[in-house]
Amino acid sequence: MMKPVLSVRDVVAGYGEMTILNGTTFDVMPGTITTVIGPNGAGKSTVFKTIFGMLKARQGTVHFKDADITNASPRKLLALGLCYVPQGRNIFPELSVLHNLELGGIAAGADVNVPHRVDAVLERFPVLRRKGQQQAGTLSGGEQKLLEIARSLLLDPQLMLIDEPSIGLSPIMVQEVFSILKDLRAKGVSILMIEQNARSALEISDDGLVLELGRTRMQDRAQILLNDPRVGQLFLGGVIEDTAS
Amino acid sequence: MMNFTNLLLAGLATGAIYALVAIGFTLLWQTSQTINFAQGEFVMVPAFFALAALNVGMPLPLALLVGLGLSMLVLGVLFKRLLVDPMLRHGVLPLAICTMALSIFLKETVKEVYSAEASRFPSFLPGGNLSIFGTTISIQSLSIFVFALCVVVALQMFLMRTSTGRQMQATAQNPYVAKLLGVPVERMILYTFLINAALVAIASFLISPVYLAKFSAGETLGLAAFIAAIVGGFNQIRGAIVGGLLLGVVDNLAAAYVSTQYRGAVPLFLLIAVILFRPQGLMGRAEERTV
Numbered sequence: 001m002m003k004p005v006l007s008v009r010d011v012v013a014g015y016g017e018m019t020i021l022n023g024t025t026f027d028v029m030p031g032t033i034t035t036v037i038g039p040n041g042a043g044k045s046t047v048f049k050t051i052f053g054m055l056k057a058r059q060g061t062v063h064f065k066d067a068d069i070t071n072a073s074p075r076k077l078l079a080l081g082l083c084y085v086p087q088g089r090n091i092f093p094e095l096s097v098l099h100n101l102e103l104g105g106i107a108a109g110a111d112v113n114v115p116h117r118v119d120a121v122l123e124r125f126p127v128l129r130r131k132g133q134q135q136a137g138t139l140s141g142g143e144q145k146l147l148e149i150a151r152s153l154l155l156d157p158q159l160m161l162i163d164e165p166s167i168g169l170s171p172i173m174v175q176e177v178f179s180i181l182k183d184l185r186a187k188g189v190s191i192l193m194i195e196q197n198a199r200s201a202l203e204i205s206d207d208g209l210v211l212e213l214g215r216t217r218m219q220d221r222a223q224i225l226l227n228d229p230r231v232g233q234l235f236l237g238g239v240i241e242d243t244a245s
Numbered sequence: 246m247m248n249f250t251n252l253l254l255a256g257l258a259t260g261a262i263y264a265l266v267a268i269g270f271t272l273l274w275q276t277s278q279t280i281n282f283a284q285g286e287f288v289m290v291p292a293f294f295a296l297a298a299l300n301v302g303m304p305l306p307l308a309l310l311v312g313l314g315l316s317m318l319v320l321g322v323l324f325k326r327l328l329v330d331p332m333l334r335h336g337v338l339p340l341a342i343c344t345m346a347l348s349i350f351l352k353e354t355v356k357e358v359y360s361a362e363a364s365r366f367p368s369f370l371p372g373g374n375l376s377i378f379g380t381t382i383s384i385q386s387l388s389i390f391v392f393a394l395c396v397v398v399a400l401q402m403f404l405m406r407t408s409t410g411r412q413m414q415a416t417a418q419n420p421y422v423a424k425l426l427g428v429p430v431e432r433m434i435l436y437t438f439l440i441n442a443a444l445v446a447i448a449s450f451l452i453s454p455v456y457l458a459k460f461s462a463g464e465t466l467g468l469a470a471f472i473a474a475i476v477g478g479f480n481q482i483r484g485a486i487v488g489g490l491l492l493g494v495v496d497n498l499a500a501a502y503v504s505t506q507y508r509g510a511v512p513l514f515l516l517i518a519v520i521l522f523r524p525q526g527l528m529g530r531a532e533e534r535t536v
Contacts, residue, residue, distance in 0.1 A: 052425065075427035084425055092418045099411050106412065107427030151426070 003065070005030040005159055005190045006051070011060035013050040020046040022214035023060070028159065028207075033181060033191045035201040035222065037231070038211035044194045045087060047211070048161045052084040053077060064159065078107035083152035087163040087194075091144050091151075093137025097128055100136045100147055104154030117154050124180075125150045142173035149180060160184065163194045166201075178204050202226045250380050252501050253494060258386040259455075260493020261393030265448040266470035267477065267485035268397065269441035275417035275480060276437040279329055280341040283348035284445065285467020290351055291316040291449035292366055292458035293359055305367055313446045321442030325435060348463065355460040368454035389451050396447055397486060400440070404482070413437060465509075469496075472516045478529020487528055491515070 004027035014020040020043040028034045036044050049055040051062055053073050061070045064080060074084070092100050101121065105114035122129040125146055131139060136147060145165060152160060162181070166174040174197070181191055182204055195201035202208050205222035210231065218225065225231050266288055273279040281287070295312030303311065328347060332340040370388040374381045404410035415423040416433040424430045448466075456462060469492060477488025492512055499511035519526065 054421075054425070073427075074425050075429075078427050086422070086425065090419065090422045090425075092415045092422070094418055095411060095414060102408075103411065103415055103423075103426050103428070 002029055004028055004063075005065060006192065007063045008047070008051065009061045009063075011047075011050060011062065012058045013046060013055050014058075015055070019058075020214050021050060021057075024211070024214060024216055025060075026209050026216050026219050028190055028192050030158075030190050031185060031188050032206035033185050033193060033204060033222075034207040034209060035198070035205040036192065036194045036209045036211055037198045037202070037225075038217075041213075042211040043214040044211055045163055046214070048084060048086070048163055048192075048194065052082070052161060075107045078155055078157075079109060081155070081158040083155065083157040083160050085148050085152050085160065085162040085165065087167065089141075089144055090148050091136040091139075094135055096133055097136050097139065097147060098132040101128070101151050101154060104151035108155055112155065114154070117156070121150050121153050124153075124183075142169050142176070145169060145173070145177060146180075149177070153184075157189065159190045159192065161192050164196060165193065166195060166197050174200070198231075199226070248380060251383055251386070252497050254383060254386045254390065256494035256497030257490060258389040258393075258493070259452075259497065260473075260490035261390050261397075262448045262452045262489075263466075263469045263473045263493050264486045264489025265393055265396060265444045265451075266466060267473035267489045268400065268482055269444040270470050270474045271479065271482060271485045272417075272437050273441050274474075276413070276420075276434050277325075277329060277333065278337045278340075279333070280337065280344065281441075282341060282344040282467065282471075283351060283463075284470050285463030285465070286348045286351040287316075287320050287442070287445040287463070288449045288452065288466045288470075289458070289460065289463035290320065290355065291446035292453040292462075293355055294319075294446075295450065296359070296364060296366065296458060299367075305369060309369060309450055312450065313443060316446035316449075317439050317442040319442075320445060321439040322435070324442075325438040329438075348467070352460050352463065359460070361460065363457040363459040366450075366453035366458045369450065370454075385455070389455075393447075393451060396444070400444075401482070409433075409436070469512065472512050475526060476515055476519045478526025481526070481528045484526050484528035488526070491527075 006028040008024055008026050011021050011024045012019060024043065024047055036047065038044055046055065050057050053071060057070055061068060063069065064082060067080060069077060069080065092103070098118065101118050102114060105112065105117060108114055122132070127143060128147055128150055131143070136144065139147060149162070165177045165181070169177065178200070181193070185191060193201060193205070202222040202225055208220060208222040208225040209216060210218040210225065218231070266284060270281060270284050273281050291312045294315040295308045298308035298311040299305065328343055329340060332343050368385065370385065370392060372385045375384050376382070404414055412423070412428045413433045413436055415426070415428055416430050420430050423433070452466070453462070473488035473492045474485050475488070476491065477486065478484030492515065495511055495515060496508060500508040503511065
């Protein structure tokens with residue numbers, strides 16, 4: 001059996017006194033898209049922040065391939081081959097598009113040729129090359145999201161955490177973003193995604209994960225979750241009935 | 246009456262100094278939400294560091310370097326470590342109030358330790374007058390203006406053209422994302438404090454030969470820098486430049502053509518007008534932040 005690229009085990013984390021993740025456990029298999037779904041407050045974004053070292057895990061472990069990355073710094077994680085595209089707008093509006101991209105290479109080791117990587121990434125994003133000298137704040141919302149994704153690819157990551165990529169984008173742009181994620185998977189990048197638009201996300205995913213109150217309630221093939229009535233119920237505001245499984 | 250060219254030039258010279266101070270003020274706000282109400286005293290203090298060095302017999306260039314170094318240590322590193330870092334945890338407002346206390350502390354300390362009298366301060370720039378086309382031009386004003394402008398250009402080049410400069414900008418524009426990308430955010434913030442300390446030291450060495458070094462010199466300077474930063478746009482370096490120059494010129498022209506008595510009031514009129522009609526400042530962008 002293949003070894004997971006990311007494995008999260010019994011992670012407990014939260015803000016101050018408040019515990020959000022309460023023993024979260026799941027795996028991400030290499031070369032797959034795994035979508036995390038769950039109601040508001042389930043701890044989806046908190047999982048990402050904890051994996052990426054922005055929030056301290058009080059208990060539990062996180063492994064990336066064979067390395068223990070529990071509470072490692074973002075800089076170290078980037079160098080190892082993880083990247084994180086958070087929710088919302090995360091560009092530097094007054095820097096040029098090119099300079100924004102280049103900042104994706106800050107954590108690069110001495111062996112990485114950053115200008116070369118910027119060029120390689122721009123191959124896939126012609127619109128960013130065309131607007132390279134513009135201030136990033138002048139791009140449209142969709143283009144800004146593309147810029148963030150492009151920037152996260154600068155260090156050639158093996159695992160991408162992406163939080164709500166479709167939020168606030170036009171339907172065409174959502175399709176564009178999803179097709180980029182599929183291309184990345186075809187190139188062997190594993191993707192862990194949070195998405196409100198659960199149905200469309202599960203349709204392009206291999207695996208799915210249902211998070212509720214900081215615990216993993218279900219983890220299965222995306223296709224199976226799509227057809228599971230309990231998942232539908234969850235998104236209508238219901239709670240999963242305890243089952244024998 | 247002084248001729249208009251000279252008034253304008255003197256205004257630009259003072260304005261360029263205001264701009265230096267206002268830029269530092271803006272930088273601190275951008276990267277660490279520090280509203281430094283002691284900024285005026287920060288301009289007053291380096292002159293006394295340099296005077297102390299002169300008094301032990303150092304030549305002027307060396308004394309200025311010592312003054313610059315001490316400023317970066319005391320007004321940069323120590324200011325951040327001993328006051329800003331512990332206070333910022335409690336919020337922007339408690340920190341701002343602390344800087345007010347610091348302003349009084351610095352003023353009184355200089356008065357007690359050095360002197361309550363104004364001291365002459367030597368200029369490192371050329372003085373005298375120059376006649377061009379029958380107009381007499383003050384070389385001192387001209388050289389202050391040019392020197393301050395060079396400093397601003399050098400700073401802009403550093404911020405725009407170097408990787409460290411862009412990491413500093415990234416930290417100012419979005420510290421959370423900067424950290425996600427592996428930018429050493431804490432170090433960038435420290436650099437900002439060092440740059441501010443260097444800017445106020447340079448401003449101090451430029452303005453003290455004109456207005457003398459005095460413990461109370463920071464009162465007007467701090468207010469001027471604050472107004473310049475707000476008039477220009479609190480969150481923009483180019484705003485601080487425009488605000489500083491505008492204020493210097495308006496200030497000088499008002500003193501000559503309106504009344505010296507109203508000299509202090511004119512910048513405040515400018516401030517009120519800008520806040521009423523363009524609250525984000527001349528060059529600034531609207532910003533939402535809960536304080």
